[in-house]
Amino acid sequence: MTRQAVHVRALVFDSFGGPLEVREVAAPEPPRGGVVVRVAASGICRSDWHAWQGHDPDVVLPHVPGHELAGTVAALGADVANWRVGDRVTVPFVNACGACAQCASGDQQVCARQTQPGFTHWGSMAEFVALDAADVNLVAVPDELDLPTAAALGCRYATAFRAVVHVGRVQAGEWVAVHGCGGVGLSAVQIAAAAGARVIAVDIAPGARQLARDLGAEHVIDGSTDVPPAVAGLTGGGAHVSLDALGAATTCANSINGLRPRGRHVQVGLLPAAQGRPEIPMDRVIGRELQVLGSHGMPAHAYPELLGLIAAGRLDPRPLITRTLTLDEAGAALAEVGRQPGMSVVTSF
Numbered sequence: 001m002t003r004q005a006v007h008v009r010a011l012v013f014d015s016f017g018g019p020l021e022v023r024e025v026a027a028p029e030p031p032r033g034g035v036v037v038r039v040a041a042s043g044i045c046r047s048d049w050h051a052w053q054g055h056d057p058d059v060v061l062p063h064v065p066g067h068e069l070a071g072t073v074a075a076l077g078a079d080v081a082n083w084r085v086g087d088r089v090t091v092p093f094v095n096a097c098g099a100c101a102q103c104a105s106g107d108q109q110v111c112a113r114q115t116q117p118g119f120t121h122w123g124s125m126a127e128f129v130a131l132d133a134a135d136v137n138l139v140a141v142p143d144e145l146d147l148p149t150a151a152a153l154g155c156r157y158a159t160a161f162r163a164v165v166h167v168g169r170v171q172a173g174e175w176v177a178v179h180g181c182g183g184v185g186l187s188a189v190q191i192a193a194a195a196g197a198r199v200i201a202v203d204i205a206p207g208a209r210q211l212a213r214d215l216g217a218e219h220v221i222d223g224s225t226d227v228p229p230a231v232a233g234l235t236g237g238g239a240h241v242s243l244d245a246l247g248a249a250t251t252c253a254n255s256i257n258g259l260r261p262r263g264r265h266v267q268v269g270l271l272p273a274a275q276g277r278p279e280i281p282m283d284r285v286i287g288r289e290l291q292v293l294g295s296h297g298m299p300a301h302a303y304p305e306l307l308g309l310i311a312a313g314r315l316d317p318r319p320l321i322t323r324t325l326t327l328d329e330a331g332a333a334l335a336e337v338g339r340q341p342g343m344s345v346v347t348s349f
């Protein structure tokens with residue numbers, strides 16, 4: 001174990017929806033089987049906003065948000081076999097236990113005993129973060145990939161990759177509609193276009209629609225209009241695959257209602273029960289034999305496929321990062337998440 005500070009700077013909130021302030025907190029200790037990572041980059045994701053708003057029952061106050069991170073291993077807990085201090089790493093936001101039935105079947109993203117930095121314990125909007133089960137969850141970041149870009153792989157880019165490729169099973173030539181073009185939606189646009197799909201991006205913000213075009217969307221639709229008929233008109237009857245990348249009653253309904261018969265809806269954006277549950281048009285689901293699928297992050301063992309495509313230049317998360325911030329600027333950015341197109345990443349702590 002290396003020597004580290006007793007106190008570290010972190011972004012803290014003491015009440016849900018209350019002030020977000022940077023202050024000194026006790027340095028995290030590496031758990032058995034886990035590590036402490038010195039955070040080099042931490043993305044600001046909509047789920048951090050949900051945690052701050054009190055939508056996640058796992059969050060206990062006071063709390064440090066942040067789950068989309070990359071950095072270097074600073075300290076090892078007992079029983080870590082595969083990692084050394086100084087290793088450059090990222091981690092899926094679902095930290096799996098490695099021992100339950102889901103983990104045994106390779107589905108670590110739905111682990112029964114998962115922890116999540118920034119939700120079940122303090123997260124990465126801080127100089128250091130503790131992570132569980134390092135041998136199950138850490139992902140080595142190749143030298144040629146910078147850590148701010150690698151941070152995006154901890155949540156939104158990897159989540160989009162699994163949603164498009166593994167869960168949506170998008171094929172070349174298929175029509176894919178992406179509803180909501182924040183970080184995960186824009187990632188999905190790029191990944192689906194790279195897979196040879198014809199992508200329609202939907203968002204209410206002109207800046208987000210322009211970025212979606214730049215990332216490979218063939219058509220864009222203003223999300224404040226009547227979206228499903230517009231999707232049907234462009235695609236000759238509806239999309240083959242459609243993602244709700246925002247997580248809202250409207251985007252969820254638009255996604256399902258814009259599908260052709262036997263189409264696949266993938267729910268990616270969080271829909272916390274605290275915000276009210278959306279109505280799913282089950283008459284349409286049965287009448288058209290639609291598939292309604294959930295997608296929740298991506299397990300660490302699936303990262304080599306994604307990293308290989310990035311190394312080969314087939315995918316490039318870099319253009320998605322539109323702002324780098326200091327920790328002192330992170331609270332304001334978290335409070336207004338979604339107002340700026342693209343991804344904001346904290347790179348100075």
Ligand SMILES: [Zn+2]
Nearest residue numbers: 045047155156
């Ligand atoms: Zn996230």
Ligand SMILES: [Zn+2]
Nearest residue numbers: 097100103111
């Ligand atoms: Zn497990």
